[in-house]
Amino acid sequence: xxxxxxxxxxxxxxxxxxxxxxxxxxxxxxxxxxxxxxxxxxxxxxxxxxxxxxxxxxxxxxxxxxxxxxxxxxxxxxxxxxxxxxxxxxxxxxxxxxxxxxxxxxxxxxxxxxxxxxxxxxxxxxxxxxxxxxxxxxxxxxxxxxxxxxxxxxxxxxxxxxxxxxxxxxxxxxxxx
Numbered sequence: 398x399x400x401x402x403x404x405x406x407x408x409x410x411x412x413x414x415x416x417x418x419x420x421x422x423x424x425x426x427x428x429x430x431x432x433x434x435x436x437x438x439x440x441x442x443x444x445x446x447x448x449x450x451x452x453x454x455x456x457x458x459x460x461x462x463x464x465x466x467x468x469x470x471x472x473x474x475x476x477x478x479x480x481x482x483x484x485x486x487x488x489x490x491x492x493x494x495x496x497x498x499x500x501x502x503x504x505x506x507x508x509x510x511x512x513x514x515x516x517x518x519x520x521x522x523x524x525x526x527x528x529x530x531x532x533x534x535x536x537x538x539x540x541x542x543x544x545x546x547x548x549x550x551x552x553x554x555x556x557x558x559x560x561x562x563x564x565x566x567x568x569x570x571x572x573x574x
Contacts, residue, residue, distance in 0.1 A: 431490045435548055438539045439487050443494040445532055446483065448502040449476040452509065456521050461514035464569050465521055472525075475562070479555050486551045522570045529563035 431439075449472050456469025487494050498506065509520055536559065540552045 429545060431492055431545060431548075432543075434539075435490070435543050435545055436492050438535070438543065439483065439490070439492050439548070440495055441535065442532075443480065443483055443487070444499045444502060445528070446476050446480040447495075447498050448506065449528070450480065451498065451506050452521065452524065455506065455509055456517070459510075459513040459517045460521065461516075461518045465518045468525070468566060468569065469521070471565075472562070475558055479558065482551055482554070486545075486547045489547055490545060522566060525566045526563070526570055529559055529566065533559050533563060 453469040453472030453476065457466050457473065458469075460466040460469055484494055497503075505524070509517065509524070512520055533556065536552050536556050540549065540556070543549050543552065
């Protein structure tokens with residue numbers, strides 16, 4: 398009987414000596430398998446983000462107005478950060494992001510690369526309004542559907558910046574009328 402009590406006491410001491418470690422969002426990001434929807438969202442968001450960066454570089458180079466050039470530079474800066482954040486979340490979820498831009502987006506970039514000045518500005522502003530409206534809708538839809546806490550936080554962090562971009566480009570579009 399004494400041996401059982403000592404064994405029980407030693408076992409209890411061993412259990413209590415292991416420090417408690419609450420799970421973090423990073424642990425949760427790797428603990429659950431990503432859903433098909435989450436994988437698709439990550440890939441589409443990465444493709445769109447890389448496209449925004451490339452179009453922003455073009456705008457900074459080929460824009461006819463300082464406003465378009467400045468907005469292009471802002472797109473490069475902001476979407477590069479969003480892309481890096483997404484890559485980090487995707488890596489925690491064991492989801493591979495595309496290494497390059499899709500053929501569809503590449504064709505749009507090539508088309509705009511052939512423009513400059515006022516023609517470029519008009520096409521770029523129209524594309525940015527359309528793209529940001531579509532992207533915001535996709536991010537808001539995903540925000541309601543994703544289960545992964547790290548991915549959900551990424552979406553919630555990215556949305557205000559994207560909405561700010563849309564507001565700025567719409568004001569610029571209206572001013573050019």
